[in-house]
Amino acid sequence: MTRKDITVAYLARVEGEGGLSIKIRDGAVAEVKLRIFEPPRFFEAFLRGRTFAEAPDITARICGICPVAYQTSAVNAMEHALSVQVPPEITALRRLLFCGEWIESHALHVFFLHAPDFLGYEDAIRMAADHGEVVQRALRMKKLGNEIMRIIGGREVHPVNFRVGGFYKAPARRDLAALAPELEWAYGCAVDAIPWAAGLTFPDFEQPYEFVALRNPDRYAIENGRLVSSRGIDAAVNDYLQWFNEEHVEHSNALHSVVSGRGPYHVGPLARFNLSFDQLPSPLQDAARAAGLVPPCLNPFKSLVVRVVELAYACGEALRLIRDYCPPDPPAVDCRPRGSTGHGWSEAPRGVLYHRYRLDDTGHIQDAKIVPPTAQNLRMMEADLRAFVAPRVDMPVDRLTWECEQAVRNYDPCISCATHFLKLDIQREG
Amino acid sequence: MAKTRKPTLAVWKFASCDGCQLSLLDCEDELLEVAAAVDIVNFVEASRAVAKGPYDISLVEGSITTPHDAERIHRVRRSSKLLVTIGACATAGGIQALRNFGNVKEYTSIVYASPQYIETLSKSTPISDHVFVDFELRGCPINKYQLLEVLGALVHGRRPVTPSYGVCVECKRRGHVCVAVAGGTPCLGPVTNAGCGALCPGFTRGCYGCFGPKPMPNTSALANYWSAGGMKRLDVVRAFRGFNASAEAFRRESELHDT
Numbered sequence: 001m002t003r004k005d006i007t008v009a010y011l012a013r014v015e016g017e018g019g020l021s022i023k024i025r026d027g028a029v030a031e032v033k034l035r036i037f038e039p040p041r042f043f044e045a046f047l048r049g050r051t052f053a054e055a056p057d058i059t060a061r062i063c064g065i066c067p068v069a070y071q072t073s074a075v076n077a078m079e080h081a082l083s084v085q086v087p088p089e090i091t092a093l094r095r096l097l098f099c100g101e102w103i104e105s106h107a108l109h110v111f112f113l114h115a116p117d118f119l120g121y122e123d124a125i126r127m128a129a130d131h132g133e134v135v136q137r138a139l140r141m142k143k144l145g146n147e148i149m150r151i152i153g154g155r156e157v158h159p160v161n162f163r164v165g166g167f168y169k170a171p172a173r174r175d176l177a178a179l180a181p182e183l184e185w186a187y188g189c190a191v192d193a194i195p196w197a198a199g200l201t202f203p204d205f206e207q208p209y210e211f212v213a214l215r216n217p218d219r220y221a222i223e224n225g226r227l228v229s230s231r232g233i234d235a236a237v238n239d240y241l242q243w244f245n246e247e248h249v250e251h252s253n254a255l256h257s258v259v260s261g262r263g264p265y266h267v268g269p270l271a272r273f274n275l276s277f278d279q280l281p282s283p284l285q286d287a288a289r290a291a292g293l294v295p296p297c298l299n300p301f302k303s304l305v306v307r308v309v310e311l312a313y314a315c316g317e318a319l320r321l322i323r324d325y326c327p328p329d330p331p332a333v334d335c336r337p338r339g340s341t342g343h344g345w346s347e348a349p350r351g352v353l354y355h356r357y358r359l360d361d362t363g364h365i366q367d368a369k370i371v372p373p374t375a376q377n378l379r380m381m382e383a384d385l386r387a388f389v390a391p392r393v394d395m396p397v398d399r400l401t402w403e404c405e406q407a408v409r410n411y412d413p414c415i416s417c418a419t420h421f422l423k424l425d426i427q428r429e430g
Numbered sequence: 431m432a433k434t435r436k437p438t439l440a441v442w443k444f445a446s447c448d449g450c451q452l453s454l455l456d457c458e459d460e461l462l463e464v465a466a467a468v469d470i471v472n473f474v475e476a477s478r479a480v481a482k483g484p485y486d487i488s489l490v491e492g493s494i495t496t497p498h499d500a501e502r503i504h505r506v507r508r509s510s511k512l513l514v515t516i517g518a519c520a521t522a523g524g525i526q527a528l529r530n531f532g533n534v535k536e537y538t539s540i541v542y543a544s545p546q547y548i549e550t551l552s553k554s555t556p557i558s559d560h561v562f563v564d565f566e567l568r569g570c571p572i573n574k575y576q577l578l579e580v581l582g583a584l585v586h587g588r589r590p591v592t593p594s595y596g597v598c599v600e601c602k603r604r605g606h607v608c609v610a611v612a613g614g615t616p617c618l619g620p621v622t623n624a625g626c627g628a629l630c631p632g633f634t635r636g637c638y639g640c641f642g643p644k645p646m647p648n649t650s651a652l653a654n655y656w657s658a659g660g661m662k663r664l665d666v667v668r669a670f671r672g673f674n675a676s677a678e679a680f681r682r683e684s685e686l687h688d689t
Contacts, residue, residue: 012478064449123477143458
């Protein structure tokens with residue numbers, strides 16, 4: 001028997017702690033495991049007994065890279081539970097804050113975490129020696145995303161201004177307007193980067209994915225929407241759990257999510273792009289087409305190009321929201337506790353993030369459930385690796401290892417997030 | 431003293447959200463300069479190139495929550511000349527230290543009923559409970575300018591300068607209206623260490639204690655003030671049980687009211 005093992009003890013350029021092992025026996029892939037050893041932090045357990053108002057700040061701490069997604073899903077769920085409707089000015093400001101997170105996260109992933117793989121560098125700092133301008137521009141875009149979060153939220157990691165019902169304080173119009181020139185620059189810069197990204201070399205690899213993403217009737221979904229899939233799912237937020245199941249596997253501190261009775265699915269930029277391409281502004285549709293990117297795009301490595309398209313979209317959308325900005329007054333609507341269950345979701349940079357809370361009459365959390373995007377993608381990531389390695393078993397181990405890492409990074413995995421809901425399993429067993 | 435090489439920097443992660451190490455990448459204007467001043471030789475979130483120790487400076491994010499990590503932190507300490515903890519998880523156990531309270535026994539038995547989780551300790555503890563720490567940087571998340579100050583200081587061989595007073599001082603300096611006195615909003619500012627720039631009062635909300643207790647905080651006076659104003663006992667407990675719940679002063683005060 002010929003044996004070949006690919007082992008990555010500690011996956012780099014991902015958020016959180018995970019490893020990878022692939023066993024090849026007699027030229028065939030015998031086993032693929034994404035090992036998630038990020039220690040569990042038991043968020044759903046200690047959310048019990050906290051008040052509804054605390055959920056956005058507490059759940060933000062699940063992830064330092066997408067705190068706004070956590071805060072948004074949490075407030076969506078709480079407002080659903082409390083039957084609160086926020087006025088459009090508040091929704092628009094949340095969307096703007098969220099655009100900041102998309103810009104920051106996508107600029108980070110595309111240029112710092114993923115592009116080095118395509119260009120053959122260990123990291124962006126080494127890449128900067130040869131591609132200084134690309135890295136400098138990326139830093140400037142990333143900084144702009146952070147700046148949006150800082151002005152609206154107070155700081156880039158774990159913003160403090162988000163609350164159930166709205167905001168503590170609406171930012172001044174002039175503070176936001178000051179961002180417009182830089183956003184115009186960033187929009188142009190991101191649009192220019194689309195052909196650059198499309199010009200990278202992509203492995204020949206396509207998979208028949210079921211794509212799952214939010215879809216909003218009016219615009220490219222970010223802060224809310226209905227859940228749709230490329231195989232017919234069309235669900236309101238309270239139906240989420242009817243469509244999906246979580247399975248426990250031994251080698252992972254995170255549960256694997258599957259479409260009930262069907263199998264793994266794909267969330268994130270590629271899913272959003274394929275399901276809502278028609279909602280991108282026509283100049284961006286044209287730019288994507290000109291770069292050879294048309295839906296359905298089934299090559300997960302091209303998610304890098306899609307992220308650049310979304311980066312441009314988020315810059316343009318932020319610009320529109322700032323031009324139309326009308327400070328919500330009052331900045332938050334009144335929320336009265338009542339016993340009920342609320343569901344909420346949003347499109348984190350890496351995919352759908354679902355929250356559900358059961359509240360008692362005094363607004364204290366009885367039960368919480370959080371399904372992060374990376375947990376939904378884990379099974380798909382393993383399936384990708386299996387399919388990717390099969391025709392490449394004869395590649396040198398070093399090269400194949402690096403390409404497998406790259407295949408995992410297609411999903412911009414956030415392993416810290418993925419781990420935090422394993423506690424659900426514990427509670428069922430208790 | 432002639433420098434023959436740049437100091438080496440390693441970044442380590444334990445139980446955490448990654449936000450504090452992300453703060454290093456969030457230094458967009460300074461990142462390339464930092465990379466020029468120190469050799470970032472082990473930073474898994476940013477690079478697949480990892481060099482063996484020893485390291486001149488180690489930044490440690492996260493708390494200790496597993497037996498494996500309780501061992502690993504000793505290896506990190508042994509390979510580091512200077513060890514700096516970054517953030518509330520590493521300096522106080524973080525939000526996950528909420529497991530240290532109340533129903534620990536019940537909770538642990540639930541956890542240990544499942545063999546997959548046998549690797550989980552019943553408590554989340556700060557790095558300083560396990561090894562000697564040269565410098566602690568507070569915050570949930572840390573302030574990235576304080577991180578730059580620490581790196582700059584260590585590169586130049588001087589002691590980092592970070593505030594050792596309360597949020598109230600920062601708040602007054604910024605000219606915010608006091609949310610506690612003028613607005614009747616519960617605020618942890620009087621007992622919380624400065625570092626964030628009094629962010630929350632600037633947004634008309636009360637401080638919720640991201641930077642942990644300041645030196646010699648009078649937590650009892652604050653709790654009594656709240657209680658006299660009609661705050662419920664469990665709300666007092668919750669106020670002290672946030673992202674620095676296991677920091678000594680906050681832990682003690684919350685336990686006094688958790689009866």
